[in-house]
Amino acid sequence: xxxxxxxxxxxxxxxxxxxxxxxxxxxxxxxxxxxxxxxxxxxxxxxxxxxxxxxxxxxxxxxxxxxxxxxxxxxxxxxxxxxxxxxxxxxxxxxxxxxxxxxxxxxxxxxxxxxxxxxxxxxxxxxxxxxxxxxxxxxxxxxxxxxxxxxxxxxxxxxxxxxxxxxxxxxxxxxxxxxxxxxxxxxxxxxxxxxxxxxxxxxxxxxxxxxxxxxxxxxxxxxxxxxxxxxxxxxxxxxxxxxxxxxxxxxxxxxxxxxxxxxxxxxxxxxxxxxxxxxxxxxxxxxxxxxxxxxxxxxxxxxxxxxxxxxxxxxxxxxxxxxxxxxxxxxx
Amino acid sequence: xxxxxxxxxxxxxxxxxxxxxxxxxxxxxxxxxxxxxxxxxxxxxxxxxxxxxxxxxxxxxxxxxxxxxxxxxxxxxxxxxxxxxxxxxxxxxxxxxxxxxxxxxxxxxxxxxxxxxxxxxxxxxxxxxxxxxxxxxxxxxxxxxxxxxxxxxxxxxxxxxxxxxxxxxxxxxxxxxxxxxxxxxxxxxxxxxxxxxxxxxxxxxxxxxxxxxxxxxxxxxxxxxxxxxxxxxxxxxxxxxxxxxxxxxxxxxxxxxxxxxxxxxxxxxxxxxxxxxxxxxxxxxxxxxxxxxxxxxxxxxxxxxxxxxxxxxxxxxxxxxxxxxxxxxxxxxxxxxxxxxxxxxxxxxxxxxxxxxxxxxxxxxxxxxxxxxxxxxxx
Amino acid sequence: xxxxxxxxxxxxxxxxxxxxxxxxxxxxxxxxxxxxxxxxxxxxxxxxxxxxxxxxxxxxxxxxxxxxxxxxxxxxxxxxxxxxxxxxxxxxxxxxxxxxxxxxxxxxxxxxxxxxxxxxxxxxxxxxxxxxxxxxxxxxxxxxxxxxxxxxxxxxxxxxxxxxxxxxxxxxxxxxxxxxxxxxxxxxxxxxxxxxxxxxxxxxxxxxxxxxxxxxxxxxxxxxx
Ligand SMILES: Nc1ncnc2c1ncn2[C@@H]1O[C@H](COP(=O)(O)OP(=O)(O)OP(=O)(O)O)[C@@H](O)[C@H]1O
Ligand SMILES: [Mg+2]
Numbered sequence: 010x011x012x013x014x015x016x017x018x019x020x021x022x023x024x025x026x027x028x029x030x031x032x033x034x035x036x037x038x039x040x041x042x043x044x045x046x047x048x049x050x051x052x053x054x055x056x057x058x059x060x061x062x063x064x065x066x067x068x069x070x071x072x073x074x075x076x077x078x079x080x081x082x083x084x085x086x087x088x089x090x091x092x093x094x095x096x097x098x099x100x101x102x103x104x105x106x107x108x109x110x111x112x113x114x115x116x117x118x119x120x121x122x123x124x125x126x127x128x129x130x131x132x133x134x135x136x137x138x139x140x141x142x143x144x145x146x147x148x149x150x151x152x153x154x155x156x157x158x159x160x161x162x163x164x165x166x167x168x169x170x171x172x173x174x175x176x177x178x179x180x181x182x183x184x185x186x187x188x189x190x191x192x193x194x195x196x197x198x199x200x201x202x203x204x205x206x207x208x209x210x211x212x213x214x215x216x217x218x219x220x221x222x223x224x225x226x227x228x229x230x231x232x233x234x235x236x237x238x239x240x241x242x243x244x245x246x247x248x249x250x251x252x253x254x255x256x257x258x259x260x261x262x263x264x265x266x267x268x269x270x271x272x273x274x275x276x277x278x279x280x281x282x283x284x285x286x287x288x289x290x291x292x293x294x295x296x297x298x299x300x301x302x303x304x305x306x307x308x309x310x311x312x313x314x315x316x317x318x319x320x321x322x323x324x325x326x327x328x329x330x331x332x333x334x335x336x337x338x339x340x341x
Numbered sequence: 342x343x344x345x346x347x348x349x350x351x352x353x354x355x356x357x358x359x360x361x362x363x364x365x366x367x368x369x370x371x372x373x374x375x376x377x378x379x380x381x382x383x384x385x386x387x388x389x390x391x392x393x394x395x396x397x398x399x400x401x402x403x404x405x406x407x408x409x410x411x412x413x414x415x416x417x418x419x420x421x422x423x424x425x426x427x428x429x430x431x432x433x434x435x436x437x438x439x440x441x442x443x444x445x446x447x448x449x450x451x452x453x454x455x456x457x458x459x460x461x462x463x464x465x466x467x468x469x470x471x472x473x474x475x476x477x478x479x480x481x482x483x484x485x486x487x488x489x490x491x492x493x494x495x496x497x498x499x500x501x502x503x504x505x506x507x508x509x510x511x512x513x514x515x516x517x518x519x520x521x522x523x524x525x526x527x528x529x530x531x532x533x534x535x536x537x538x539x540x541x542x543x544x545x546x547x548x549x550x551x552x553x554x555x556x557x558x559x560x561x562x563x564x565x566x567x568x569x570x571x572x573x574x575x576x577x578x579x580x581x582x583x584x585x586x587x588x589x590x591x592x593x594x595x596x597x598x599x600x601x602x603x604x605x606x607x608x609x610x611x612x613x614x615x616x617x618x619x620x621x622x623x624x625x626x627x628x629x630x631x632x633x634x635x636x637x638x639x640x641x642x643x644x645x646x647x648x649x650x651x652x653x654x655x656x657x658x659x660x661x662x663x664x665x666x667x668x669x670x671x672x673x674x675x676x677x678x679x680x681x682x683x684x685x686x687x688x689x690x691x692x693x694x695x696x697x698x699x700x701x702x703x704x705x706x707x708x709x710x711x712x713x714x715x716x717x718x719x720x
Numbered sequence: 721x722x723x724x725x726x727x728x729x730x731x732x733x734x735x736x737x738x739x740x741x742x743x744x745x746x747x748x749x750x751x752x753x754x755x756x757x758x759x760x761x762x763x764x765x766x767x768x769x770x771x772x773x774x775x776x777x778x779x780x781x782x783x784x785x786x787x788x789x790x791x792x793x794x795x796x797x798x799x800x801x802x803x804x805x806x807x808x809x810x811x812x813x814x815x816x817x818x819x820x821x822x823x824x825x826x827x828x829x830x831x832x833x834x835x836x837x838x839x840x841x842x843x844x845x846x847x848x849x850x851x852x853x854x855x856x857x858x859x860x861x862x863x864x865x866x867x868x869x870x871x872x873x874x875x876x877x878x879x880x881x882x883x884x885x886x887x888x889x890x891x892x893x894x895x896x897x898x899x900x901x902x903x904x905x906x907x908x909x910x911x912x913x914x915x916x917x918x919x920x921x922x923x924x925x926x927x928x929x930x931x932x933x934x935x936x937x938x939x940x941x942x943x944x945x
Contacts, residue, residue: 014384014586015690022693025701047791049778051733057794058712061625065633065708069700076693083686136796267685343832350829350838361817610816617813618826620774621874622802624795627830715798716774718813719765719886 015084016166022077023159026118029066034152036063037145044141060141063148064129070155071122075281078115079274081162082262088169098262107165114158120285121151127289127313134309135301143296194259198247198339201239208232208239209325212287216318219290223297223307229314230291236321237284244276248328251335275327283320286313348634351627355634358614369603370642376592377647377695378654383585384687385655386663392682402539403548405565406555416534417562424558425540430547436535438524442517445490449477453517455524457539463520467502471516475504487517489527497527585663593694597702605706612710619715628711633700636707640699644692656681722749722771722882722913727780727790728938729766741766742938745780749915752930753908756917762935764917765886771915772884773801802827806875808885812867814859814874820846821855824874831878838877845873849903865896872903882913889920901926 036059045053085098085108092104102108125147132140211232219229244261252264252272264273290313297306359366406425408417417436425434438455451474456462463469468487478487487499505516525532540555542548552564607615615628623631654660729742741763749771756764769775770782773789776797782790789800806827814823824842825835846852849869854862862870868888875883889897897920904914905928918924924932934941 013583014694015686017583017586017590018690018694022697025697046793049776049790054776054794058625061629061712062705062708065626065629065704069704073693073697076689080686080689080693083689087684087686133795136792138793345832346834347830347832350825350832350835353835354826354829357818357822613813614815617815619798620807620809620813621827622798622878623826623830624798626795714775715801716769718809718811719769719774 013084013088015080015087019077019081019084019162020166022073022080023162026070026074026155027159029070030148030152030155033063033066033148037148037152040145041142044145046137064126064133067122067125067129071119071126074115074119074122078119078281079265081112081115082265086262086266097260097266099260104170105165105168107161107168111158111161111165114154114161116281118151118155118158119281120288121154123285124289124292125151127286128292131293131296131302131306131309134305135299137301139299139301140293140296193242193245196242196246198250201243201246205236205239205243205325205328208236209321212236212321213318216314219314220311223310224294226290226294226297226310226314229317230287230294233284233287233291233317233321237280240276240280240324243328247339248276248331250339251332251337254335254337256337256339272327272331276324279320279323279327283317283324286317286320290314290317347627348630351631352634355631355638359635359638366639369600370639370646372599373596373639373643373695373699374646374650376589376596377643377691378650379592380586380589380694381648381651381691382654382660382663383589384691385651385681385683386660387585388684388687389655389682401567401570403542403567404540404552404555406538406540406559407563407565408537409561409563414537414563416530417537419533419535421538421559421562425538425555428551428554428558430543430551431540432543433541435539437537437539438521438530439536440528442489444477447477449515451515451517453519453524453528455521456518461518463502463518465520465522466498466500467520468499468523469502469516469518470504471514472505473514474517475501491527499523593698597698600699601702601706604703605709607706607710612713613718615710616713616715616718619711619713620718625708625711629707632703632707632711636699636703637696640696644695647695648688648691652681652683721751721785723747723783724771725781725783727770727777727782729763729770729775730778733778740938742770742777745940747933747940747943749913750931751911751913753904753914753916753928754931754933755924755929756915756933756935757919757924758935758941759919763938764935766938767935768884768886768915768917772805772807772882773797802831802878802880804880804882806872806878806880806883808868808871808875808883808888810887810890812871814867814870816858816860818859819856820851820859820862820870820873823859823870824855824877827874827878841879842873842877845876846870848906849873864891865899868892868896868900869903876907881911882915883907885914885916887917889918889923894922897922901928904928 040056040060043052043056046057082098085101088101089097092100102112125144128140128144128147132138132144212229212235215225215229215232219225241261244264245259249259249261249264250256252269253260262273263269264276265271266273290310293306293310296302297310406417406421407414408421409415419436422434422436425431435457437457440453442451442453443449444451452471456469461469470487474487475485478485485501487501489497489499491497499519519527524530540551542551548566552566555562555564618628618631619625654662724745724747727742727745727747728740731737731739731741745767756767758764766775770777773784773792774797776792776794777790780790781788784800784804789797792800814820815826818826821839821842824846825838828838828841843852843855846855849872851866851869851873854866854870859867859870868891872883875885889900892900901923904916907914908928908930914928916923923929930945932944934943
């Protein structure tokens with residue numbers, strides 16, 4: 010089922026990302042071996058200029074991966090008509106064993122590229138490029154991840170057969186079915202919302218602390234990751250029910266459909282953006298004491314923290330709005 | 342704010358630079374837009390056919406029961422009707438009569454059917470025609486009778502009750518609707534025999550149980566659900582669209598190579614300009630950003646232009662470029678307006694397909710030109 | 721104040737076409753007007769490019785207002801350059817097809833100041849140089865002297881404290897050369913530093929010049945103040 014326009018597009022994105030990853034990894038090795046800013050040699054200058062290319066490529070890859078992430082889900086949703094038992098993206102992703110791993114890989118690649126871009130941004134603030142080696146060591150970790158994601162995606166699409174009977178969200182996200190997704194669905198709504206509120210409180214507290222003292226971004230990143238988890242849990246167990254106004258429909262993908270006014274994007278865009286920023290801040294936090302970063306870094310971290318907080322707050326605000334507007338009553 | 346102002350200033354320069362090379366820019370956009378046009382037309386066309394088929398299928402029966410003999414479909418006997426009707430959940434069973442007729446006069450294949458509603462039933466000796474049939478037979482005036490010849494020396498005359506409108510689209514264009522008695526005598530079908538049976542089921546969720554029970558009662562029969570047909574159509578259209586897109590993809594690739602070549606073979610004038618910009622204080626990043634804006638404007642412009650043209654081509658003009666290729670399962674194809682079927686997935690895919698290869702093809706040459714030595718213009 | 725310690729610059733290091741353009745330069749450049757002179761190929765332009773943060777020295781140290789700049793990454797060199805230095809090139813290097821004003825605001829583009837503010841600054845510079853009436857004209861129609869003044873306006877649009885000019889009078893007749901010297905005197909009065917190269921005796925002996933550095937074969941022959 011490779012001959013399907015969105016699939017070809019997704020494979021193109023993966024192929025380009027893989028190309029960039031492999032090339033950057035090769036370049037990263039030569040940076041780790043030869044990087045010497047104090048040298049006035051031409052080779053060092055060329056190395057420096059080449060890092061501009063890598064930064065540009067990574068920015069492009071991240072943008073493409075983010076777009077591909079939504080395209081992947083969107084396409085899975087539309088292809089549901091091809092599979093017996095599939096009503097939305099979940100069914101399509103379930104059509105073989107590679108679907109969900111490919112999705113998770115895509116998400117991980119997106120976060121990895123975003124974190125790398127934050128590292129890159131911070132590195133370029135310091136007059137001695139203090140994080141260059143860290144950055145290129147990170148490339149060596151990210152490259153296999155990108156390749157793995159591409160491979161999972163390819164395996165997924167190559168193994169799609171429309172004569173397969175798959176199971177969709179109604180089966181996957183019901184307590185009757187064993188597995189992690191049904192456990193998420195089975196969580197008591199009150200508990201899930203409380204967890205989300207608690208995570209929100211932690212994010213706010215650690216964020217404000219980081220803003221005030223200029224330290225503790227590692228904690229903020231942890232809280233942000235916690236919020237991400239809590240947000241997904243609350244989505245599957247509770248928020249989705251309010252969106253669909255149906256106490257049994259737990260699907261986290263259907264909310265992206267036009268039938269629900271694309272409300273899902275209002276949830277996921279700020280959530281993913283804010284989580285990426287928080288993780289990036291966490292990745293930078295061990296290096297705040299570097300001499301060359303002391304002056305320029307705090308303002309940047311402050312700004313990124315504020316953006317991250319705004320993103321998390323937006324998710325919370327949309328949640329409250331959806332619950333307030335819904336005709337479904339789960340409590341009281 | 343600073344970042345915004347910076348991008349605005351870079352964009353200003355880009356626009357001025359593109360305006361100065363107006364002819365070159367327009368030529369590039371035109372070529373690129375042509376590629377996007379091909380790609381977008383293929384996608385719009387296939388999506389619209391898919392929707393068309395879906396709309397037709399919406400009126401199809403829940404379940405079709407066919408009789409098989411030697412693995413091929415044969416006529417099914419009326420005795421199966423009560424057997425199926427007795428199954429719980431089945432609300433109705435109707436025998437259907439339809440078949441194909443090869444027109445030796447012009448080599449076309451018609452679908453001949455007995456309609457299932459009284460409203461569509463023509464009186465004896467008359468037929469209702471699909472839109473394409475009179476056109477193919479080249480009927481000059483109203484009231485021309487239709488003569489069908491089954492073999493050498495045979496000629497059966499039908500008067501035309503009316504012709505179906507073009508809005509009923511693809512699947513009905515080659516249709517001839519007949520009275521049951523006329524059908525049986527024309528095709529020599531004995532009473533009590535049907536082409537297949539249409540079964541309606543009260544609750545679609547019970548369909549699989551109904552099929553399971555029916556399989557026990559009619560072990561020789563084949564059961565085709567509406568979802569089965571839908572999937573077949575989907576696959577058919579997707580495959581065709583895929584081939585088209587693969588072709589357009591090759592065109593896109595060729596264009597990307599062309600663009601990369603253009604971007605790396607900077608004219609002396611452009612190279613000098615970039616040298617000046619670097620010397621007066623533009624960073625490598627600034628030049629790259631400026632060039633990416635340039636690429637964005639070009640590919641964005643080509644995307645808009647190509648998409649709008651494709652829309653007009655497919656939905657207003659009826660896709661004259663592709664119709665024979667994509668529809669071509671019959672000798673005849675209908676003249677009909679495709680209903681616009683555009684969604685965010687298509688547009689998003691198209692946008693990625695347009696901008697990404699262009700960005701990928703030009704980024705390295707752009708970087709190469711941006712990484713020029715700033716002191717080069719001093720010499 | 722700009723200082724150079726043991727600065728040398730070698731092009732195409734380690735290759736057969738290796739050229740050492742500068743060797744062991746020790747120099748301090750004070751505010752005022754400094755002229756670099758010397759025969760063709762003696763390294764004047766190379767020295768300007770090192771001082772102006774266009775390139776990094778192969779060896780040695782350069783400081784600008786007390787800060788070592790010789791080992792900065794290119795990006796920070798660029799940032800320093802566009803805030804501290806304005807350049808007037810021998811061939812002026814305006815971008816054809818753009819208007820005078822569009823050319824003059826170009827160095828400000830990457831800095832992200834509001835457009836209205838930048839244009840106001842550019843117009844006041846053009847005004848001071850007597851070019852206000854030609855701001856909207858394409859640069860191709862300017863005369864030689866006007867082209868140079870447009871280039872000077874561009875060099876000063878970011879309010880750089882140092883103006884660097886390579887052979888500024890080589891293409892000008894005597895009257896225009898004097899006009900240029902008047903502009904330089906005005907800049908000096910504004911408290912700016914001006915660094916020029918020239919073999920033009922009219923320039924070297926002119927009134928506003930505070931120091932003359934003579935180069936030969938990439939080394940300093942003598943410094944006169
Ligand atoms: N990019 C380069 N690559 C190789 N050699 C160079 C380069 N730039 C300058 N040179 C060499 O360095 C030496 C000094 O050049 P420079 O341009 O500084 O001289 P100059 O004093 O400005 O001469 P002129 O008065 O002719 O402008 C020359 O021999 C020149 O050929
Ligand atoms: Mg020179």
